Amino acid sequence: xxxxxxxxxxxxxxxxxxxxxxxxxxxxxxxxxxxxxxxxxxxxxxxxxxxxxxxxxxxxxxxxxxxxxxxxxxxxxxxxxxxxxxxxxxxxxxxxxxxxxxxxxxxxxxxxx
Amino acid sequence: xxxxxxxxxxxxxxxxxxxxxxxxxxxxxxxxxxxxxxxxxxxxxxxxxxxxxxxxxxxxxxxxxxxxxxxxxxxxxxxxxxxxxxxxxxxxxxxxxxxxxxxxxxxxxxxxxxx
Numbered sequence: 001x002x003x004x005x006x007x008x009x010x011x012x013x014x015x016x017x018x019x020x021x022x023x024x025x026x027x028x029x030x031x032x033x034x035x036x037x038x039x040x041x042x043x044x045x046x047x048x049x050x051x052x053x054x055x056x057x058x059x060x061x062x063x064x065x066x067x068x069x070x071x072x073x074x075x076x077x078x079x080x081x082x083x084x085x086x087x088x089x090x091x092x093x094x095x096x097x098x099x100x101x102x103x104x105x106x107x108x109x110x111x112x113x
Numbered sequence: 114x115x116x117x118x119x120x121x122x123x124x125x126x127x128x129x130x131x132x133x134x135x136x137x138x139x140x141x142x143x144x145x146x147x148x149x150x151x152x153x154x155x156x157x158x159x160x161x162x163x164x165x166x167x168x169x170x171x172x173x174x175x176x177x178x179x180x181x182x183x184x185x186x187x188x189x190x191x192x193x194x195x196x197x198x199x200x201x202x203x204x205x206x207x208x209x210x211x212x213x214x215x216x217x218x219x220x221x222x223x224x225x226x227x228x
Contacts, residue, residue, distance in 0.1 A: 004158070034220075042204065042220035043159075090158060098208035099147045099166045102216065104158035 002027050006091050006105035014113050019078035021090030021108050031094045032074040033102070034058075034066065036087040044088065049074050081112045119205045119219035126195050126226050134190040134222045136179075136205030146207035147187040148172075148181050149216070153202045162190075162203070175199075195226045 004025045013019050023032065030051050035043040041049075045058030047066045055066050063085060067075045074093075078085055091105040119136040126132055138146065147166040151159040163172035168183035179190045188205060205219040 006158075040220060042217040045216075058194040092159075099164075100153070101149075101161045101164065102159070102206075104151075104160065106156070 002103060004091055004093055004103050004105040006089075006108050008108060009106065010109050012111045013081050014111065015083055016080050017086075018110075019081045019088040019110065019112075020064050021076040021078075021089055021091075021110070023074045023076070023105055024072055025048065025074075025103065026072065026102075027093060027095065027103065028071060029093035029103070030071070031096070032068065033092040033094075034064070034074070034076045035090045036060070037090060038087050046076065046089075081110075083112050086110060086112045116121055117205055117207060117217050117219040119203075120222045121220065123223040123225060126224065128197055128228050129194050132150075132190075132192045132195050132199075132224065134203055134205075134224070135187070136189055136219060137185070137187045138205075138207045138217070140186050145183060148179070149206040149208065150177070150179055150188070150190050151204045151206055151218075153204070155201070160203065195224070197226045197228055200224055200226045 007022045032049045034046040038045050044060050046064050047058050049055045051070045065077045089108045092102045094100050094102050116139040119135045145168045150162040150166045152162045153159045163174040165172040165181040168181050171180045177192045179188050202223045204221050206216045208216050
């Protein structure tokens with residue numbers, strides 16, 4: 001069963017705390033993504049990972065970092081969270097080229113107080 | 114400006130009526146991409162609705178259709194008769210060639226279908 005799993009689904013943190021969002025996929029996809037979605041802005045790309053330890057910044061990487069030590073796991077880390085990082089975060093994966101489908105997780109709703 | 118422009122905000126349609134959600138993209142920014150529509154149902158992640166990778170071709174799924182119009186750089190989503198279960202947020206997503214692996218998403222169009 002092809003699946004992208006995100007944990008947790010909901011998270012509330014205080015400003016300045018560290019945040020770890022986790023994503024896993026069971027399809028051995030090489031490429032994985034982190035997006036955030038805010039009302040009226042669609043999906044904004046934070047980071048792309050092309051494989052283990054092969055990560056590239058997306059459009060809005062500031063304030064975030066990522067880790068990919070295994071092909072099936074891709075983590076998003078917020079060191080010292082800020083209130084403007086309140087958002088819904090989506091992880092996605094894809095097998096290969098640009099004609100391939102993205103598979104998305106169900107999202108993590110992060111609230112930073 | 115945006116490299117992908119789709120019908121903004123919310124579209125409200127009566128059940129059994131027709132629907133069109135517009136999507137145009139910038140060939141200057143994206144090139145001649147593969148074209149996708151994704152849908153997000155309440156409480157779920159995005160999932161593929163349909164895709165077309167060849168100019169001039171039409172994709173279809175669940176009663177929805179979209180044609181890759183290279184000349185107009187458009188990929189409008191249409192359905193002849195919507196149902197309440199179609200209520201969701203729809204995203205147009207061309208896959209550009211400028212950055213390997215990167216998709217550009219439209220801002221999403223929320224469709225609300227009422228009985």
